[in-house]
Amino acid sequence: xxxxxxxxxxxxxxxxxxxxxxxxxxxxxxxxxxxxxxxxxxxxxxxxxxxxxxxxxxxxxxxxxxxxxxxxxxxxxxxxxxxxxxxxxxxxxxxxxxxx
Amino acid sequence: xxxxxxxxxxxxxxxxxxxxxxxxxxxxxxxxxxxxxxxxxxxxxxxxxxxxxxxxxxxxxxxxxxxxxxxxxxxxxxxxxxxxxxxxxxxxxxxxxxxxxxxxxxxxxxxxxxxxxxxxxxxxxxxxxxxxxxxxxxxxxxxxxxxxxxxxxxxxxxxxxxxxxxxxxxxxxxxxxxxxxxxxxxxxxxxxxxxxxxxxxxxxxxxxxxxxxxxxxxxxxxxxxxxxxxxxxxxxxxxxxxxxxxxxxxxxxxxxxxxxxxxxxxxxxxxxxxxxxxxxxxxxxxxxxxxxxxxxxxxxxxxxxxxxxxxxxxxxxxxxxxxxxxxxxxxxxxxxxxxxxxxxxxxxxxxxxxxxxxxxxxxxxxxxxxxxxxxxxxxxxxxxxxxxxxxxxxxxxxxxxxxxxxxxxxxxxxxxxxxxxxxxxxxxxxxxxxxxxxxxxxxxxxxxxxxxxxxxxxxxxxxxxxxxxxxxxxxxxxxxxxxxxxxxxxxxxxxxxxxxxxxxxxxxxxxxxxxx
Numbered sequence: 001x002x003x004x005x006x007x008x009x010x011x012x013x014x015x016x017x018x019x020x021x022x023x024x025x026x027x028x029x030x031x032x033x034x035x036x037x038x039x040x041x042x043x044x045x046x047x048x049x050x051x052x053x054x055x056x057x058x059x060x061x062x063x064x065x066x067x068x069x070x071x072x073x074x075x076x077x078x079x080x081x082x083x084x085x086x087x088x089x090x091x092x093x094x095x096x097x098x099x100x
Numbered sequence: 101x102x103x104x105x106x107x108x109x110x111x112x113x114x115x116x117x118x119x120x121x122x123x124x125x126x127x128x129x130x131x132x133x134x135x136x137x138x139x140x141x142x143x144x145x146x147x148x149x150x151x152x153x154x155x156x157x158x159x160x161x162x163x164x165x166x167x168x169x170x171x172x173x174x175x176x177x178x179x180x181x182x183x184x185x186x187x188x189x190x191x192x193x194x195x196x197x198x199x200x201x202x203x204x205x206x207x208x209x210x211x212x213x214x215x216x217x218x219x220x221x222x223x224x225x226x227x228x229x230x231x232x233x234x235x236x237x238x239x240x241x242x243x244x245x246x247x248x249x250x251x252x253x254x255x256x257x258x259x260x261x262x263x264x265x266x267x268x269x270x271x272x273x274x275x276x277x278x279x280x281x282x283x284x285x286x287x288x289x290x291x292x293x294x295x296x297x298x299x300x301x302x303x304x305x306x307x308x309x310x311x312x313x314x315x316x317x318x319x320x321x322x323x324x325x326x327x328x329x330x331x332x333x334x335x336x337x338x339x340x341x342x343x344x345x346x347x348x349x350x351x352x353x354x355x356x357x358x359x360x361x362x363x364x365x366x367x368x369x370x371x372x373x374x375x376x377x378x379x380x381x382x383x384x385x386x387x388x389x390x391x392x393x394x395x396x397x398x399x400x401x402x403x404x405x406x407x408x409x410x411x412x413x414x415x416x417x418x419x420x421x422x423x424x425x426x427x428x429x430x431x432x433x434x435x436x437x438x439x440x441x442x443x444x445x446x447x448x449x450x451x452x453x454x455x456x457x458x459x460x461x462x463x464x465x466x467x468x469x470x471x472x473x474x475x476x477x478x479x480x481x482x483x484x485x486x487x488x489x490x491x492x493x494x495x496x497x498x499x500x501x502x503x504x505x506x507x508x509x510x511x512x513x514x515x516x517x518x519x520x521x522x523x524x525x526x527x528x529x530x531x532x533x534x535x536x537x538x539x540x541x542x543x544x545x546x547x548x549x550x551x552x553x554x555x556x557x558x559x560x561x562x563x564x565x566x567x568x569x570x571x572x573x574x575x576x577x578x579x580x581x582x583x584x585x586x587x588x589x590x591x592x593x594x595x596x597x598x599x600x601x602x603x604x605x606x607x608x609x610x611x612x613x614x615x616x
Contacts, residue, residue, distance in 0.1 A: 019274075024281065032249040042377055045288050049284075053309060055310070057235075057291075061287070064238070064239055068242045075605070076269055079249065082262045
């Protein structure tokens with residue numbers, strides 16, 4: 001069996017790629033894709049350790065995570081759509097009517 | 101006395117869910133309805149029922165017979181006194197918010213959807229109070245978040261609202277991904293998601309598994325990798341910090357609260373914050389008991405982490421609030437500051453048992469009082485928006501002469517938020533102070549006092565504008581909306597009544613924390 005550390009490394013790498021995308025990209029849609037990467041990094045952990053531990057808790061929970069990710073994207077696309085209508089752009093740095 | 105079936109313990113959450121379904125039904129029968137009275141009526145009824153059930157169960161002592169409360173769905177949900185306490189907070193805040201929305205959404209389209217989203221989000225908060233596993237907690241948390249993203253961006257023609265919705269969604273999506281990753285690491289380390297199982301894994305130091313609903317050590321006794329567990333716990337703290345608008349994930353709060361429709365700002369800053377805290381209280385008290393964690397080789401000292409976060413949140417929230425030019429943004433930062441006060445409930449923990457119950461019950465009591473005074477203050481802003489009063493402090497000049505009742509209520513909220521003995525806020529802050537002294541956490545006590553004194557300065561700016569300053573320009577208030585007035589005055593009455601009634605609240609909170 002492939003040792004558990006390999007999966008942890010893989011998922012950590014994917015999580016960091018997602019985080020990097022969020023911090024550097026300005027397009028709201030790419031932002032959504034990056035969040036998907038981060039969520040799927042969690043899924044890799046859950047499924048890999050479900051096999052490792054020999055119980056199904058992780059696999060079942062990863063199904064929930066996927067469903068929730070899909071719901072989150074549905075809401076996200078809706079917000080991106082109204083963003084485009086109001087600011088005629090999907091650049092997340094353009095929406096700055098308020099400042100802190 | 102007839103014993104109710106076990107599933108009835110979830111009645112506070114179920115009545116909210118049922119009301120949202122009835123609203124959807126009403127909406128499908130008549131999709132373009134402008135009958136706000138009917139829609140708001142159903143919502144108020146559902147949330148009042150939820151509050152009523154929670155109050156009834158608390159007084160009837162539901163879940164007190166057994167140390168684990170009423171366990172449902174194989175222990176995934178647990179209805180104990182703490183869950184009911186928070187269900188009562190959620191029910192009361194939701195009632196006030198939907199009552200006030202009656203006037204606020206009257207001119208908007210998609211009214212039914214507005215109320216449905218509020219009630220669905222409230223259902224999530226109610227369920228989150230009872231969540232006893234990282235899986236149910238995550239699902240309930242998303243049920244809280246997803247409708248609230250849509251609610252913040254509800255005024256879709258309004259640039260501020262859309263911008264607020266975008267920022268809230270972006271930061272929310274990232275933090276829920278961080279939380280999911282943290283949960284996956286905790287699962288990787290311990291082999292279970294249920295809170296009691298995680299606690300067993302930490303105390304025994306071996307990976308656990310659940311067979312037929314009971315926690316057992318896994319075959320071969322593999323050891324728990326403490327480093328992975330520590331990183332997982334740290335990420336869960338991040339997820340909680342987002343939901344409660346605490347440092348370092350607080351910066352969405354001022355934007356979201358300023359841009360959102362004011363009743364939604366009230367809802368998010370009171371009920372959503374309380375829901376985030378109940379997850380934190382239960383997870384850190386039950387799943388990650390600090391004594392066992394430190395004994396097991398110091399994976400992470402979360403008490404220390406929360407001490408740093410509490411002090412940083414108090415200072416950043418209050419100092420930023422003091423420099424604001426608009427009233428709504430000032431309240432938004434003050435709500436960040438209040439998250440810092442409640443964090444004391446987790447930061448002033450010493451071991452388990454008595455010390456844990458004292459500090460957590462202080463946090464819980466403050467959340468209850470805060471639920472009324474903060475909701476009321478934001479609903480007053482909703483009233484000002486309804487009248488078309490501007491956003492800056494100067495725009496409130498002389499408002500006390502035109503609307504003395506509402507302004508008197510606002511004065512009660514603000515002074516109670518500051519901690520003057522005019523409302524329950526005085527005793528709840530005093531209780532928090534006592535909790536810090538109990539563990540000799542002098543830095544926390546000092547931060548609490550400095551920030552309370554500072555907050556009096558910026559709260560009284562609003563009071564001064566309303567009562568002392570001369571009105572500038574011509575402003576005529578044409579109508580006195582009934583729903584908003586009822587909600588604001590009701591919240592003010594409860595805030596004042598909590599001054600003599602605080603003893604009872606803190607008793608219930610203490611008992612609830614002890615049973616955890």
